[in-house]
Amino acid sequence: MRGRLVFPMFVTVAPLDTAAIKTADNYDEDYHTTKLVDTNADGKGEPTRVEGDEFEFKAQIENDMEELQRMTKSGDVTDSAVGLVVHLRDMARLGLITTARPLGVKKADRLVKQTNRKRALVKAYTAPELFCTHAKHLDGYIGREANMALFVFGERPAGLT
Structure with missing residues (x-):
């Protein structure tokens, strides 16, 4: 396995x-x-989100990814974006x-939690919720096809299209 x-x-x-x-x-x-639908009678509409079954996979967490851009965009908030590098x-x-x-x-998938190799909880992403805003193959791969991918999870969910 390369990479x-x-x-x-x-x-x-x-x-x-x-x-x-x-179909909603x-x-x-x-x-x-x-x-937006007001589900709790507080006068504000909440978005309806339908999610499939959660799935777990191995990834390398890149918390310091593009730190300067992240700080410029949304302030010095360490949890405002999380990058995941995965092997395809x-x-x-x-x-x-x-x-x-x-x-x-x-895009728009939600990051739920991060656990270590022994499956002990490291971090649960509840507030702010982080949604996939960027998913792509990594450049400079070895061989004929890409073997690594990068997912960036940020505070704002992307649309369906």
Whole structure:
């Protein structure tokens, strides 16, 4: 296996179920998302989010990734963005790579938690919730095809399209 993870940990991700959202009663065809609905009678609308089953995979956490840009964009907040580097063979072995999910994780998927190799909780991502805003193959891969991918999770969820 080329391109090894240096300090792998386990992360859990909750995928956005776009098919279920498109069949929801409050789905907006123009904006490709659900309309805000006041579910707790506080006068503010909350977004409806339908998630699939959570899945876990091995990743290298890149907390200091592009630190200068992150500090400029959203202040000196250490949890405002988290980068994950994954090996695509690990994702394929787990059955996470499909035609609908060529990298295993898609934009708008939610980062749930991070555990160490012994599965002890390291960090639960509850507030602010972090959503995948960027998913791509890493440049400079060895061989004929990409073997590593980078996922960036930030505070703002991306749309469905």
